[in-house]
Amino acid sequence: MPIAHEPAAAWGERVTIALSDIRLRENIARSTTRFAAQRLTALGELPDAAALRARGRAIRADAIDRLPELHTELRQRIEARGGHVHLAADPSAVTRKVIEIARAHGARRIVKSKSMVSEEVALNDALAEAGIESLETDLGEYLIQLAGEMPAHIIAPALHKSRAESAELLGAPADTPAEALMAIARARLRERFLQADIGITGGNFLVADTGGVVIVTNEGNDRMCTSLPRVHIAIVGVEKIIAHAADLPDMLKLLTRSATGQRISVYVSLIDGPRGAGETDGPDEFHLILLDNGRLRLRGTPHEEVLYCIRCGACLNVCPVYRQIGGHAYGSVYPGPIGAVISPLLGPASAYGMLPKASSLCGACWEACPVGIHLHDQLVALRQEGVRSTPWPQRLLFAGWAAAWAGSALYTAFLRLGRVAQRLLPHHGGWIRRAPSLLGGWTSTRDLPPIAAKTFRERWAERRP
């Protein structure tokens, strides 16, 4: 089973909703522009950001290359300390395992730290169905849980909400200052941390040679989730592994500087199992659930490099399409350029097949990616794979167009025909106002220049008789 959430409305409808929501677009533009600027500043402080990026890519490439052996190493080390490691093939395997663990402990209440993988498997929905209460404790996630929405961004799930909207969700007056809003959330969440039976987190990295999960947060809620409840379950994508703890400083530098422009996040936790003998903090039981859900089959394909992704969100922040339509329009828990690539790859293709087309291929995503994923090339590759399911009139159009233009005789015939045909179209001030077929998309919002009375090649022929 692929990504567990599926979009409720069609692509065109979702885009229209997003583009007509001026407040949403203002909120997104403000946050993404700030994140993007902070990223540039933070990377600019480094003596050689380009070399660090190349190193980050090499670290990730090596890990994906050696994934099976690194998994074995990780599993052995965690099990040696009394932890449990489970490989889940798909979302239902994750939710089943979590429910099974919860039932074994008679757990009623779960607190959660932010985890995109838990969104991918729709964990909260599955837990609610099983009668288990699950509470998000990252402030942004808490807000969207209250709103009943999907995250709108990989690292800032409520980035589309203004402060006033957040206040409303918390039941506070619209002009409540941010600090007071945080205090409201903190007071509510504190109590719940103490009552919880299980803490669930994601993981930013898995480290093979020390056998652990690395969690990066700014609110410290992950520490409450991993130390107060009796059981800690970490749910992480299989690809998040790196071979050596010694590579962590480089990866963390790339992650936090690319994500929020921070030199380091406020909290970095390294979790390697349950509470050990003689230790005073930590859970009685530790489970690591590794989610495959279509990732492993990407190894050895032209899409392998998408597995290098460290989910920093930098590509979303710089993306001109994301800046206009925001996260929800993508209809996937993973929006933006990386979402447009991995959502159709994880599937179902029927739900996300449109996403690779939602890009001008400007390359800003590739430029911003801390591990150099050629996101715009990946989008083109997915478009190529999708051509077979494109409606035949468009395929015929492109095939005919290319066949005609692969020689200058038909090209010239085309331009002569076009020059005659365009006389039938409505003009205004020398520009075409309305055109048929593919060009109709253009003229829906823009004037179209007509084919010149004399093309360059005709002018050239006259100049050099």
Added chain:
Amino acid sequence: MTRASLFVTCLVDLLRPEIGEATVRVLERQGVQVDFPEEQTCCGQAHYNAGYRTEAKALAEHFCDVFANSENIVAPSGSCVAMVKRHYPELVGQRAAGVASRCWEFTGYLRHVVGVEDVGAKLEASAVYHASCHLQRELGTGQDPRAMLARVRGLQVTEPADADQCCGFGGTFSMTMADVSTAMADAKLERVKATGASVLVGADAACLLHLEGRLRRQGCETCVMHISQVLDHADRP
């Protein structure tokens, strides 16, 4: 004397022939011997980017044949040159080796092959430069058009806020996703207008046609010029 074959690009040939003429005049003024292989058509970028690889390959092979014997290939478009240099090798293999290494974006050719930045142009105006994405990112030659513009007498050049943001053209994206493409154009034009410049200039005709088409639809008469037209501009006797 250096020789250059002009790849005028389909858009300039069909829609903006005056950009091709300006390109030729600027090159010839610098002593470049310009030829125009008349069998040329289109680089195939629109097909390639839309996912029509086989179709793009047919056009790429045609391009390689047409320009097989050219000493240098010069095009007034960063995007088409990026297609040739960055995607042809992967698309048509060895056949592209020659053309890919000899293909130049117009201002890059002037700076790096002819070795000139000041072409004697003069234009009393304030201009806002639109940095096109493929020239900037795929070719990585963003400094070439900027350096050429900086030497135009009388020209005040500025750039819009968020200059690194795409204008929303994106080939057939501008037609298949017209609403998103237009929202991007409007965001770009808002920042362009905020500069108060009287001329919008860029090195890619496609972006300029998209932006100009939107300006016309908005009823704006803003002057839009390709960089070749700016470099061709002078009070010549």
